[in-house]
Amino acid sequence: MTAALLETHALSKHFGALAAARQIDFRLDAGARHALIGPNGAGKTTFINLLTGVLRPSEGRILLKGQDVTNVAEANRVKLGIARTFQINRLFRGLSVLENVYIAVSERIGAASTMVAPAGRRPDVIEESMHLLDTLNLQDDAQLRISELPYGRQRLVEIAIALGLKPEVLLLDEPAAGVPSAESHIILNAIDELPKHIGVLIIDHDMDLVFRFAQRITVMVQGAVFAEGTPKEIGANADVRAVYLGQASHG
Amino acid sequence: MSATAAPSGLTGPALELSEHPAARMLIGRHRLRWWEPTPWILAIAFYFAFPSYLGFGTDLLITILFALSLDLALGYAGILTLGHAAFFGAGAYTVGLLAFNGVWSEPITSLILAAVVAAVVGFASGLVLLRTTGLTLLMLTLCTMLLLEEGANMAHEYTGGFDGLPSLSIPPIFGIFEFNPLYPHTQYIYSLVVLFVGFLLVRALIYSPFGQSLTGIRENMLRMHAVGSPVRWRLVTCYTISAAIAGVAGGLWAQTNAYVNLTTLSLDRAATVFIILILGGYGRLYGAFVGAVAYMVLSHFLARVYPTAWQLGLGLLLVVIALFARNGILGISESLWRRIQTMRRPS
Ligand SMILES: Nc1ncnc2c1ncn2[C@@H]1O[C@H](COP(=O)(O)OP(=O)(O)O)[C@@H](O)[C@H]1O
Ligand SMILES: [Mg+2]
Numbered sequence: 204m205t206a207a208l209l210e211t212h213a214l215s216k217h218f219g220a221l222a223a224a225r226q227i228d229f230r231l232d233a234g235a236r237h238a239l240i241g242p243n244g245a246g247k248t249t250f251i252n253l254l255t256g257v258l259r260p261s262e263g264r265i266l267l268k269g270q271d272v273t274n275v276a277e278a279n280r281v282k283l284g285i286a287r288t289f290q291i292n293r294l295f296r297g298l299s300v301l302e303n304v305y306i307a308v309s310e311r312i313g314a315a316s317t318m319v320a321p322a323g324r325r326p327d328v329i330e331e332s333m334h335l336l337d338t339l340n341l342q343d344d345a346q347l348r349i350s351e352l353p354y355g356r357q358r359l360v361e362i363a364i365a366l367g368l369k370p371e372v373l374l375l376d377e378p379a380a381g382v383p384s385a386e387s388h389i390i391l392n393a394i395d396e397l398p399k400h401i402g403v404l405i406i407d408h409d410m411d412l413v414f415r416f417a418q419r420i421t422v423m424v425q426g427a428v429f430a431e432g433t434p435k436e437i438g439a440n441a442d443v444r445a446v447y448l449g450q451a452s453h454g
Numbered sequence: 455m456s457a458t459a460a461p462s463g464l465t466g467p468a469l470e471l472s473e474h475p476a477a478r479m480l481i482g483r484h485r486l487r488w489w490e491p492t493p494w495i496l497a498i499a500f501y502f503a504f505p506s507y508l509g510f511g512t513d514l515l516i517t518i519l520f521a522l523s524l525d526l527a528l529g530y531a532g533i534l535t536l537g538h539a540a541f542f543g544a545g546a547y548t549v550g551l552l553a554f555n556g557v558w559s560e561p562i563t564s565l566i567l568a569a570v571v572a573a574v575v576g577f578a579s580g581l582v583l584l585r586t587t588g589l590t591l592l593m594l595t596l597c598t599m600l601l602l603e604e605g606a607n608m609a610h611e612y613t614g615g616f617d618g619l620p621s622l623s624i625p626p627i628f629g630i631f632e633f634n635p636l637y638p639h640t641q642y643i644y645s646l647v648v649l650f651v652g653f654l655l656v657r658a659l660i661y662s663p664f665g666q667s668l669t670g671i672r673e674n675m676l677r678m679h680a681v682g683s684p685v686r687w688r689l690v691t692c693y694t695i696s697a698a699i700a701g702v703a704g705g706l707w708a709q710t711n712a713y714v715n716l717t718t719l720s721l722d723r724a725a726t727v728f729i730i731l732i733l734g735g736y737g738r739l740y741g742a743f744v745g746a747v748a749y750m751v752l753s754h755f756l757a758r759v760y761p762t763a764w765q766l767g768l769g770l771l772l773v774v775i776a777l778f779a780r781n782g783i784l785g786i787s788e789s790l791w792r793r794i795q796t797m798r799r800p801s
Contacts (some may be wrong), residue, residue: 255680265774281682293680294663301476307681309663314682318664321484325663329477346475452667 206231206269208402209254209285209372210275216426217250220278223249225427227263231372233400238413239406240268241423247406248290250423251374255287256280267372281310288361288369290377290406294349299347303360304332307367335363338396340389355382362393373397375405381411393414414438484661493743495715496648501639508642514750516706519652521730521742523699524545526656529736530665531692532587532672536724537595538700540579540602541572543719547613547703550714552595553622561627565648565705571692572701580693584686587675596721603719619713622708632714641710648687648706652699660739668692672737729768732776735782744783772797784800 209231216224223246231237239247251260254265256277267271267283275283295303307317309328323329325450336342341358349357362378374393379387387409394416397403405415413420413434422430430443438442461697481717500511505581520542527533547566553559554566583594606613613619626632671685680686706715717723726749734745752771756764779786 242728257676257680277679278682278684280682281687285622287680289677289680293674293677297668297673298669299476299479301480302666302669305480306666306683309666310681310683314663315667316664316688318659318662320663321658321661322666323484323661326481328663329480333474342474345474346479356645364677364681381749 205411206232206234208268210266211254212264212266214265215261216246216253216258217261219240225425229421229428229429231404233371233401233402234400235404236416236418237402237404237419238417239404239423240408240410240413240420241429245423246426247423249306249375251287251376251404251406254372254374255280255285262290281368281370281388284371284381285374286365286372287369287375288365288378290380292349292354292357292361294357294364296306298348298354300331300336300341300348300360300363301332301347303349304335304367305329307364308332308335311368327406332367334390335366339363339366348433355386358382359386359389360384362390366393366397369400373403375403375407375434376408377408379407387412419434457525462617470616475513490764493740494646495651498683501642505639506606508638509527509748510754511640512638512710514746515642515649516710517647517730517750518742518746519645519706520700520703520727521734521746522649522652522656522739523696523703524727525682525736525742526659526699526729527693527696528731529738529741530672530782531668531689532675533584533689533696534592535595536592536728537597537725538696538727539719539721540595540599541697541700542574542704542707542723542727543575543599543602543606543703543716544697546708546714547704548701549620549705549708550622550760551612553620553624553708554714559622561644563738568701568705568708570701572687572704573698574699576697577585577690578695582691584689584693584781596724599719599724600721603792604714604722605720606716608721612695613674614715616716618712618713622712622714624709624712630729632703633710635712645705645706646652648702652723655695656699657739659794664691669737694782729772733772733782735784738782738784741782741784746784 206353207230211227211229214224214227215222227250241247241409249258251261254422255309256275258345259387260273265339267285270281272280305322305328306315306424308331309325312328314325333342333345336345339362341356341359344352344356356376358381365373379390382390385438391412394403394405405416420432421428422437422443429446430437430440432440471674497515501508504511524538527535548568548571554562558564558567579598583591583598586594600714605615607615624633624753627640627644633640667678667683667688671688672684675685704718707718730745730749731741734743753764753768756767760767775782
């Protein structure tokens with residue numbers, strides 16, 4: 204068996220008495236389209252925080268392409284190819300949409316430590332940023348500040364920043380949450396058009412999206428992996444239906 | 455000039471960057487704007503118009519440089535510090551000790567030494583303190599400065615304690631231009647030139663990709679980690695540069711006053727420069743200029759009119775700024791300007 208792109212072994216996280224992640228064994232392959240579902244409070248965001256290094260695990264290991272990254276700092280994991288979006292927008296609110304993406308792209312290509320030349324003299328960074336905004340239909344908003352942008356469009360900037368990092372592993376935490384349905388297709392298209400080789404893990408409550416997008420689905424309940432399989436298997440799993448799918452679609 | 459962006463749907467590198475307003479803004483924002491020579495013209499005009507106020511003018515220029523250094527750290531990188539006088543004092547005492555003990559007193563190289571010493575203090579303290587943020591950082595920067603002040607006080611054998619080091623003899627600049635305490639023409643022009651150099655440095659920094667990443671840290675430090683930015687190193691670098699510039703301001707102060715004392719290291723000085731920056735508008739490059747002029751001119755005249763209660767007037771002004779104009783004088787001007795622009799524009 205070849206090394207997975209990203210894998211975890213017995214990954215656990217305790218917040219005091221609360222076990223937000225319990226003994227999670229997980230595997231994401233290159234090119235995978237994987238969905239993570241589960242009721243609110245199941246520990247999905249916590250799991251992403253562990254994968255990205257926002258949180259340190261209480262136990263367990265995280266391997267990226269076979270390399271142990273459990274103790275690698277968040278920023279360095281980004282350099283190794285892990286990028287994410289946040290469930291609740293974390294943007295540079297006082298800066299323009301273009302500047303938001305510029306910051307990500309310039310960090311990736313190593314331009315961000317330049318002190319002597321103006322930021323405007325990096326047409327490579329600006330061009331790539333504008334191109335990214337174009338693919339997300341954000342070009343006409345590029346000069347607006349984030350705070351002037353409707354929430355739904357801010358969600359797109361979240362994705363633009365993550366894509367600007369050209370990740371090999373992309374973790375999307377409810378990317379379409381808060382996006383008006385008229386605009387969610389832009390997000391879905393963007394996800395569809397992601398480079399084929401990158402591994403994508405998406406958390407979402409929209410079952411149509413999940414079943415359309417995912418080749419594999421992991422169901423989390425109370426911090427633990429409850430079930431894993433193809434969409435067909437998950438859809439047919441009576442236990443999953445009972446705890447999750449049977450409920451109202453926003454669990 | 456209207457916002458006709460490239461038609462959406464146009465993809466690929468064929469994108470005409472300069473056509474797009476956002477890209478055009480980013481490409482051109484570091485270019486000199488028509489009004490930017492104004493402060494320098496005014497400063498030169500002041501030299502000729504108010505020869506008897508050049509002492510005051512020199513003090514003002516040094517304060518602007520100090521406030522500019524704070525703007526880099528506080529306004530751009532969002533480093534909440536109330537201890538910036540630590541670096542001002544480090545620079546001032548470097549110049550003072552070297553000159554007083556007859557070790558070294560050539561003005562320009564002394565300033566460079568002041569910058570180096572202040573940078574070392576900034577780097578060392580930043581390395582420790584910049585792990586923290588917000589109020590903790592505010593308290594720790596304050597404590598660091600007070601420790602330095604107390605240290606300078608206790609080492610009175612060397613520093614002269616509370617009285618400081620009087621009557622420094624500073625040789626003429628290039629061996630030609632003498633510092634005359636009664637007619638501070640040299641001091642004024644010298645300070646103006648040093649301020650200009652410091653300004654150019656800060657201006658270049660804030661428009662650079664590095665400066666852009668500092669604003670990113672200010673706006674959302676957590677997200678900066680998530681885009682792979684070495685946040686702490688960026689902050690320490692910024693803090694060190696800011697400290698060096700503050701050190702130069704302190705060194706200038708010592709040279710132009712020909713003495714050093716504990717006020718260079720005091721909370722009073724740190725709080726004043728903080729207030730000046732808030733008053734002018736932080737994170738705006740010119741806030742330091744506007745704030746310093748407004749503060750110093752106001753306190754100068756208020757102190758004449760109400761010798762006992764002038765600080766009350768300043769206090770009231772600050773309350774008004776804090777309540778109604780978070781972005782200072784420049785912030786108010788900007789929003790007024792924008793309002794005029796929208797009123798002019800045909801609807
Ligand atoms: N930083 C934290 N400190 C304490 N408890 C936390 C923290 N983050 C999450 N939790 C708790 O962990 C559980 C899982 O939360 P989360 O991962 O956000 O769930 P999900 O994303 O699946 O809705 C919740 O009970 C939440 O309250
Ligand atoms: Mg969540």
